[in-house]
Amino acid sequence: xxxxxxxxxxxxxxxxxxxxxxxxxxxxxxxxxxxxxxxxxxxxxxxxxxxxxxxxxxxxxxxxxxxxxxxxxxxxxxxxxxxxxxxxxxxxxxxxxxxxxxxxxxxxxxxxxxxxxxxxxxxxxxxxxxxxxxxxxxxxxxxxxxxxxxxxxxxxxxxxxxxxxxxxxxxxxxxxxxxxxxxxxxxxxxxxxxxxxxxxxxxxxxxxxxxxxxxxxxxxxxxxxxxxxxxxxxxxxxxxxxxxxxxxxxxxxxxxxxxxxxxxxxxxxxxxxxxxxxxxxxxxxxxxxxxxxxxxxxxxxxxxxxxxxxxxxxxxxxxxxxxxxxxxxxxxxxxxxxxxxxxxxxxxxxxxxxxxxxxxxxxxxxxxxxxxxxxxxxxxxxxxxxxxxxxxxxxxxxxxxxxxxxxxxxxxxxxxxxxxxxxxxxxxxxxxxxxxxxxxxxxxxxxxxxxxxxxxxxxxxxxxxxxxxxxxxxxxxxxxxxxxxxxxxxxxxxxxxxxxxxxxxxxxxxxxxxxxxxxxxxxxxxxxxxxxxxxxxxxx
Numbered sequence: 001x002x003x004x005x006x007x008x009x010x011x012x013x014x015x016x017x018x019x020x021x022x023x024x025x026x027x028x029x030x031x032x033x034x035x036x037x038x039x040x041x042x043x044x045x046x047x048x049x050x051x052x053x054x055x056x057x058x059x060x061x062x063x064x065x066x067x068x069x070x071x072x073x074x075x076x077x078x079x080x081x082x083x084x085x086x087x088x089x090x091x092x093x094x095x096x097x098x099x100x101x102x103x104x105x106x107x108x109x110x111x112x113x114x115x116x117x118x119x120x121x122x123x124x125x126x127x128x129x130x131x132x133x134x135x136x137x138x139x140x141x142x143x144x145x146x147x148x149x150x151x152x153x154x155x156x157x158x159x160x161x162x163x164x165x166x167x168x169x170x171x172x173x174x175x176x177x178x179x180x181x182x183x184x185x186x187x188x189x190x191x192x193x194x195x196x197x198x199x200x201x202x203x204x205x206x207x208x209x210x211x212x213x214x215x216x217x218x219x220x221x222x223x224x225x226x227x228x229x230x231x232x233x234x235x236x237x238x239x240x241x242x243x244x245x246x247x248x249x250x251x252x253x254x255x256x257x258x259x260x261x262x263x264x265x266x267x268x269x270x271x272x273x274x275x276x277x278x279x280x281x282x283x284x285x286x287x288x289x290x291x292x293x294x295x296x297x298x299x300x301x302x303x304x305x306x307x308x309x310x311x312x313x314x315x316x317x318x319x320x321x322x323x324x325x326x327x328x329x330x331x332x333x334x335x336x337x338x339x340x341x342x343x344x345x346x347x348x349x350x351x352x353x354x355x356x357x358x359x360x361x362x363x364x365x366x367x368x369x370x371x372x373x374x375x376x377x378x379x380x381x382x383x384x385x386x387x388x389x390x391x392x393x394x395x396x397x398x399x400x401x402x403x404x405x406x407x408x409x410x411x412x413x414x415x416x417x418x419x420x421x422x423x424x425x426x427x428x429x430x431x432x433x434x435x436x437x438x439x440x441x442x443x444x445x446x447x448x449x450x451x452x453x454x455x456x457x458x459x460x461x462x463x464x465x466x467x468x469x470x471x472x473x474x475x476x477x478x479x480x481x482x483x484x485x486x487x488x489x490x491x492x493x494x495x496x497x498x499x500x501x502x503x504x505x506x507x508x509x510x511x512x513x514x515x516x517x518x519x520x521x522x523x524x525x526x527x528x529x530x531x532x533x534x535x536x537x538x539x540x
Contacts, residue, residue: 029125130150453514
């Protein structure tokens, strides 16, 4: 509400054409739509559109988007005017509303939603619609020369999302499948890619090897293959789909990013191993050069989040203008609501986890005995989580517990959250930075405390160390460690801790289970309204 209201209030004075409200998750779109509903009169004529991803709104998933494969594509433009006319009479075009209109008129709901951008004042959409390399909203705004205002919700998520947008991976298995499915005329071009790839592998000294450039022969072979595939699909659109098309899109993105390869990204070659296939990746480390033009294309952009700190980190990594204004809004919560305890004598570093398990689970049980209720316990990995949960169940069998699992289906995630009912009792075990570390709302006694057994630091491996070295060179010696490890880790901690206090009436307890939370540089990154008792963590 605080970000949308001033933009609507100054709409005429600023000569605004469109407002784009961008979110990282589906739940964020729902909250944005709810906020816009609250305005109501005296702004009843505000046209609001929700853009939904194609795979989530497609009526014929798995089919190509042309008349030979999809019945909604045949005669689409003949039926579009009537569908568009009806949609223009609806002021709140949510995904469900669009789908209903599209079904009535026999048109594709995804492409109908794109058509309706021109007739909408506020568009609620995912980040990728503005920031991706092929972003629809960005391209349309530039084409129409619209004056747009952009709101970036939960902006701390934009860094990793943007890195993914400007990275590309080719899998050797996908290339083999494409080669097997290709008609005779395309196989020579794909075979050249295979040969160049094999040449790179043979010269590779280790399983994982970073490079500053893609070898010229491999890059040219991929370029030629994408041209040949594009000509093939243009001549035979009915053959779109399957492994050939999937490889085409992957290769196209790879070639684009290989052509733009610079210090912001790295080319990586991965040899096959027990848990990883043979891959080639252009991996983005700093999305700033790609995002900077997107910020420049809007009349204003507001990036907001409860954890977009420290600001210089996000300014550097996202490419925010040097004159961007930073506003730190005070928390509506106060120290008396949250009791923060630090386990100063406990280390959850990887080498110490075996010794930490028993005192850790005993601390959880002691807190539960002191005040029974619902708690969340966060761990730095699924391996650590499962070890702690197994020991907790064995040592404290009388306390109910439930756990997050890897690749948890949507229904199981919903059931996990449903266990935190009002008046309930038990401990939910979850991984830090996962599905339950942010975006879930458990007010009142649905959640009265949390335990965080990790600083959330990314794994120290070759890829992260490469990033640290690159960021040191780009932003100054010593910056790399903070930008690669410390800031991303502590953001996950603060997000997870934020599940406890959701309203001004909530009260709860937070246990920070690692002695590093006593370090000054770590304390400086925790919310200013927390009051940590210096004596609270003496002992286990």
